[in-house]
Amino acid sequence: EAGVAQSPRYKIIEKRQSVAFWCNPISGHATLYWYQQILGQGPKLLIQFQNNGVVDDSQLPKDRFSAERLKGVDSTLKIQPAKLEDSAVYLCASSLGDNSNEQFFGPGTRLTVL
Amino acid sequence: AQSVTQLDSHVSVSEGTPVLLRCNYSSSYSPSLFWYVQHPNKGLQLLLKYTSAATLVKGINGFEAEFKKSETSFHLTKPSAHMSDAAEYFCVVTLTDSWGKLQFGAGTQVVVTP
Numbered sequence: 400e401a402g403v404a405q406s407p408r409y410k411i412i413e414k415r416q417s418v419a420f421w422c423n424p425i426s427g428h429a430t431l432y433w434y435q436q437i438l439g440q441g442p443k444l445l446i447q448f449q450n451n452g453v454v455d456d457s458q459l460p461k462d463r464f465s466a467e468r469l470k471g472v473d474s475t476l477k478i479q480p481a482k483l484e485d486s487a488v489y490l491c492a493s494s495l496g497d498n499s500n501e502q503f504f505g506p507g508t509r510l511t512v513l
Numbered sequence: 514a515q516s517v518t519q520l521d522s523h524v525s526v527s528e529g530t531p532v533l534l535r536c537n538y539s540s541s542y543s544p545s546l547f548w549y550v551q552h553p554n555k556g557l558q559l560l561l562k563y564t565s566a567a568t569l570v571k572g573i574n575g576f577e578a579e580f581k582k583s584e585t586s587f588h589l590t591k592p593s594a595h596m597s598d599a600a601e602y603f604c605v606v607t608l609t610d611s612w613g614k615l616q617f618g619a620g621t622q623v624v625v626t627p
Contacts, residue, residue, distance in 0.1 A: 402556070403556070440620070441605075441618055441619050442615075442617050444614055444615065447614065490556070492557075504556040504558070506555060
């Protein structure tokens with residue numbers, strides 16, 4: 400079974416530039432999550448989709464971050480404009496959406512903002 | 514509100530000796546608890562989960578954890594450490610009525626010495 404795919408794996412940009420990350424969840428998984436993991440901390444949920452609808456985006460800085468999940472499969476997370484404090488690993492995860500709560504994580508995208 | 518506290522940010526063990534990673538949780542309800550492992554440059558992997566069945570939970574790679582409600586603890590153990598166990602470990606709680614939203618601890622970095 401193929402896992403969660405993310406690209407790119409690494410990205411370096413300057414502050415005020417824009418960046419986008421892509422995630423392809425496991426086939427058949429209805430729920431998709433984006434997490435931000437700052438160095439030395441545990442992942443923090445940014446946004447959660449159920450199919451193509453947003454379930455929770457309470458921790459998403461909506462003035463600069465946006466995310467979409469068109470057709471309920473792939474998802475993109477965008478930052479515009481980036482700040483220094485956005486340097487982190489961005490993790491995508493997916494789950495069946497049942498009550499098992501088991502989430503499967505992708506390898507992440509490491510973003511460095513200079 | 515639910516949260517987890519990992520009591521050690523770093524743990525160093527010798528190969529072949531026991532591993533103990535400590536986690537305390539705070540929850541108003543019976544929580545679902547997890548341990549995830551993160552190897553360098555790899556995605557988070559589920560080690561084991563507790564969902565109100567048996568209090569002693571066995572996971573992959575010889576790890577197990579015991580849910581102790583009286584102590585609000587969910588410590589992770591392994592009888593004999595292997596070099597491949599060097600990684601970061603996260604204790605995680607599911608937030609109540611949260612569509613599977615996970616609250617991560619800050620993580621424990623495990624170093625295994627020969």
